[in-house]
Amino acid sequence: EVQLVESGGGLVQPGGSLKLSCTVSGFTFSRAVMNWVRQAPGKGPEWVSGIDSSGDSIRSYADSVKGRFTISRDNAKNTLYLQMNSLRPEDTAVYYCTPNTARSYSTLAGLVPRGQGTQVTVSE
Numbered sequence: 001e002v003q004l005v006e007s008g009g010g011l012v013q014p015g016g017s018l019k020l021s022c023t024v025s026g027f028t029f030s031r032a033v034m035n036w037v038r039q040a041p042g043k044g045p046e047w048v049s050g051i052d053s054s055g056d057s058i059r060s061y062a063d064s065v066k067g068r069f070t071i072s073r074d075n076a077k078n079t080l081y082l083q084m085n086s087l088r089p090e091d092t093a094v095y096y097c098t099p100n101t102a103r104s105y106s107t108l109a110g111l112v113p114r115g116q117g118t119q120v121t122v123s124e
Contacts, residue, residue, distance in 0.1 A: 009118030
């Protein structure tokens with residue numbers, strides 16, 4: 001059974017930082033391209049960042065987070081990370097990790113597999 005467990009979200013002021021984690025099981029993590037996807041209130045899912053499974057760990061980012069977020073992974077721990085700096089109110093969303101590489105999702109139901117998500121709220 002594929003399981004993804006996101007954690008690390010919370011309430012932070014604008015300009016602050018958070019580090020999200022995603023621990024996975026049920027598939028060969030070290031061979032999987034992994035992604036972070038978020039869904040803001042009233043909006044559809046938005047791809048945020050992806051990281052290659054290769055030893056070079058090729059990373060990609062949405063323009064909205066480029067230069068502020070850093071994706072990384074620890075294959076020995078089956079864990080994916082997202083370091084988020086200089087957070088803005090528009091980063092408020094539920095964040096999900098997934099091996100789904102579509103990068104475009106009409107609805108959250110189409111984002112499979114995914115975990116329960118972790119809430120990030122950026123507010124004064």
